[in-house]
Amino acid sequence: MSATLTSKGQVTIPKQIRDALNLAPGCAVDFAVNRDGDVVIRKVGARTSRKPDRFEAARGKADVKWRTDDLMALLRGD
Known part of the structure; x- marks a missing residue:
């Protein structure tokens, strides 16, 4: 397997290698x-x-149980 070096010194890691190492973007x-x-x-x-x-960090932290209708009324000023 071979790859070409770019002018910036970058090389794409071949898919077979990425899969074998379980590499994902980032x-x-x-x-x-x-x-x-x-x-x-x-x-x-x-x-x-x-x-x-x-x-x-915020997921599951709400301690007030809003109903959608109540929240929308509050936000709309009804």
């Missing part, structure tokens, strides 16, 4: 060179590369 990877001069790529820790969900 995943962090480590590169190393072994004694034989081969490049080794490793996935960095599970889920460390995924951006946290900005709504996760």
Whole structure:
């Protein structure tokens, strides 16, 4: 399997390799060179590369049980 280096030094990791390492967009990877001069790529820790969900902290925190009709009336000023 081969890939072409861009002028910015970027290479697309082939799909077979991404699938084998379970890599998804945003995943962090480590590169190393072994004694034989081969490049080794490793996935960095599970889920460390995924951006946290900005709504996760607020999810399930509401302590007031609003009915949709009541909330809409409040918001509309009815």
